Amino acid sequence: MNPPFDADRLLALMEEAEVELLLASTRHNVRYLTGGYYYPLYMWDAHGRRTQYLSFLAVPRGGLGDSFFVGRPGEREVMQEAEVWPGQCYESDGIGSLYTAARTVELLEQKDLDAVRIAVELPSLPADVFTVLRDRLPHAQFVDAVPMMDGLRAVKRPDEIRRIREGAEKNQEALAAVLTSGRAGATTVEIRDRVAREFGRRGLHFLYALVCAGPNFFRAPSEKRTWRPDHPLHIDAGGMLDGYIAELCRMGFLGKPSGLADRLLQGCRDLEEAVLDTLRPGVEAGTVQRTADAFLAGYPLGEYGKFIAHGIGLVHHEDPVVDEHSRDPLQEGMVLSIEMEFRHTDVGHVKIEEMVVITRDGSELLAAGGGDWFLSMP
Numbered sequence: 050m051n052p053p054f055d056a057d058r059l060l061a062l063m064e065e066a067e068v069e070l071l072l073a074s075t076r077h078n079v080r081y082l083t084g085g086y087y088y089p090l091y092m093w094d095a096h097g098r099r100t101q102y103l104s105f106l107a108v109p110r111g112g113l114g115d116s117f118f119v120g121r122p123g124e125r126e127v128m129q130e131a132e133v134w135p136g137q138c139y140e141s142d143g144i145g146s147l148y149t150a151a152r153t154v155e156l157l158e159q160k161d162l163d164a165v166r167i168a169v170e171l172p173s174l175p176a177d178v179f180t181v182l183r184d185r186l187p188h189a190q191f192v193d194a195v196p197m198m199d200g201l202r203a204v205k206r207p208d209e210i211r212r213i214r215e216g217a218e219k220n221q222e223a224l225a226a227v228l229t230s231g232r233a234g235a236t237t238v239e240i241r242d243r244v245a246r247e248f249g250r251r252g253l254h255f256l257y258a259l260v261c262a263g264p265n266f267f268r269a270p271s272e273k274r275t276w277r278p279d280h281p282l283h284i285d286a287g288g289m290l291d292g293y294i295a296e297l298c299r300m301g302f303l304g305k306p307s308g309l310a311d312r313l314l315q316g317c318r319d320l321e322e323a324v325l326d327t328l329r330p331g332v333e334a335g336t337v338q339r340t341a342d343a344f345l346a347g348y349p350l351g352e353y354g355k356f357i358a359h360g361i362g363l364v365h366h367e368d369p370v371v372d373e374h375s376r377d378p379l380q381e382g383m384v385l386s387i388e389m390e391f392r393h394t395d396v397g398h399v400k401i402e403e404m405v406v407i408t409r410d411g412s413e414l415l416a417a418g419g420g421d422w423f424l425s426m427p
Contacts, residue, residue: 052134053084054201056113062197063110069165071108071194072153075173077363078198080292082106086133088124093254100145103178105153106135109162119153150181157186168194203360203368204382209293210406210415213362213384216253216288216295217404217416223247224284228301228423231282234275237262241270244286253288253295260284263397278427279304283400292363296386297416298402301423313399316350317389318420321401324356324387328405328412334358334375342373350391357388361404383407384415 063071073082076095080087088102095102105119117137118128125138139156141148157163163186169179171193183191205213227243237260245255259268261283262276268285276282280303287296300314323344327337341356348354358371361384369377371385383406390400404415 052082052113053206054082055204059108059197059201060110060113062200063108063168066168066192066197067166068168068192068194068197069110070157070162070167071106071110071197072167072169073106073108073194073198074103074178075170077292078170078194078202079104079106081198081202081363082108083118083133085291086128086131088120088127097145100147101175102144103146103149103175105149107153107156107162109160115160117156119149119156121149146175146178147181150178151185154181154185157189164188166190166192168192168197170194170198199368202362204380205362205384205406206382209362210382210384212291212293213295213404214406214415216290216293217297219251219253219290220248220286220288220295220297221299221416221419223251223253223288224286224297224299224419225423227284228282228299229425231276231301231303231425233278233303233427236270236272237274237276238270238272240276240282240284244284248286248288253290256287256289256294256296258284258286261398261400263399264393264395266392266398268398276303279307281306281310281397281399281422283398285400285402287365294361294363294365295404295416296361296365296402297404297419298388298390298400299419299423300399300401301425303425304427306422307396309393310396310399312350313353313391313393313396314401314420314422316348316354316391317399317401319348320344320354320356320389321387321403321420324358324389325405325412328379328385328407329410330379330381330407332379334369334371334377334379335373337371337379338373338375350393353391353393355388355390355392357390358385360384361386379407381407381409 091102116135141152241258244258285298345351
C-alpha cells in the first residue's frame with residue numbers, strides 16, 4: 050500500500066476537522082487520491098439515463114489500511130489491472146449513483162463506520178445520493194470535505210508540477226501557433242476552434258477559449274465578431290493534461306500595435322514584475338493582492354488595470370485564495386494563476402495570464418516568454 054498523496058497530511062487534516070471517515074466522490078479528488086485513476090468510460094461525462102456514474106473512495110482516520118473503493122459492476126477488474134491503491138474494491142449491484150450509495154451504506158454498516166462523523170463533498174454530491182446516506186445512516190454526522198481536500202491538494206508534489214509545467218508549455222505553443230497565423234476576418238468562433246485543434250495536436254484536452262477581438266471587452270466566441278487589421282486579440286484558454294489544468298492568456302496583433310496598445314501590454318508586464326517580487330514562501334496571500342492594487346493605484350494607466358490570482362491544479366480555482374483579506378501563507382509547491390489585465394475602450398482588453406509555482410527562494414513561471422505580442426500580418 051503506497052498512497053500517492055501525503056497520508057500524514059490527510060490524517061492531520063481529518064483530525065483537525067474531527068472527521069472519522071472521508072468519502073471522496075468527485076472525479077478530481079478520486080483521481081488525486083488514487084494517483085490518476087478514474088473509470089475510463091466516464092472520464093469526461095458521467096451522466097446516464099436518470100442517473101450518473103458515481104464512485105466512493107473511503108478513507109477511515111483509524112488507518113489507511115482499512116480504506117476501500119466502491120465502484121460500478123466490473124470495476125474491480127479495471128482497478129486491479131491499473132494496480133491502484135487501495136487494494137479493497139467493492140462493486141455495486143447496478144450502474145448508477147443510487148446503487149453505489151446503497152453498497153457504500155452496507156459496507157459502512159459492516160465495518161462499524163455507520164455512526165461516525167463523515168466528510169462528503171457536499172457541493173458536488175447528488176441530492177438523491179445524499180438522501181440515501183442521510184436516511185440510511187441516521188446516526189452519522191455529515192460535514193463538508195471540500196475545505197479539507199482543498200488543503201491537501203494545495204501544495205503540489207514534484208510530479209504534479211511537472212505535469213502542470215508540461216501542460217502550460219503545450220498551451221503556450223498552441224496559442225502562439227494560432228496568434229502568429231491569424232487572418233483578417235476570422236471569426237472568434239473560428240479562432241476558438243483552431244485553439245481546440247492545436248491543443249489536440251499536443252495531447253491537451255480542450256476546455257475553453259475566450260477570445261476578445263478589440264476594441265471591445267466581449268470574450269465569448271461569436272460568429273458575429275471578427276479579428277480585423279490593426280486590432281489586438283487575446284486568447285484566454287484552458288486545457289487539461291492528465292487531469293491537471295493549464296490556462297494562459299496571450300496577446301496577438303494583426304499588423305503593428307499602436308503606441309497605446311504597447312503601453313497597456315507593458316503595463317501587464319510591469320504589474321507582473323511587481324507581483325512576482327512578492328511570491329515566495331511565508332508571504333501571506335493577501336500581501337500579493339494588496340501589492341498589485343497599490344501598484345495600479347500609482348501607475349499612469351492604472352485606472353484601467355486589474356489583478357486577479359488564485360490557486361490552480363485539478364480544478365480551476367483552489368487553495369490558496371488570493372484576496373486582500375487572505376492570511377494564508379504561500380508555501381513551496383503551490384501553483385498560482387496570476388492575471389494582469391488592462392481594459393481601454395480605444396484598444397480593447399489587453400491581458401496576460403501566467404501560471405507560477407512557488408519555489409524555495411521565490412517563484413518561477415511555468416511557461417516563460419509569453420508576455421510580448423504574437424504578431425500576424427493583415
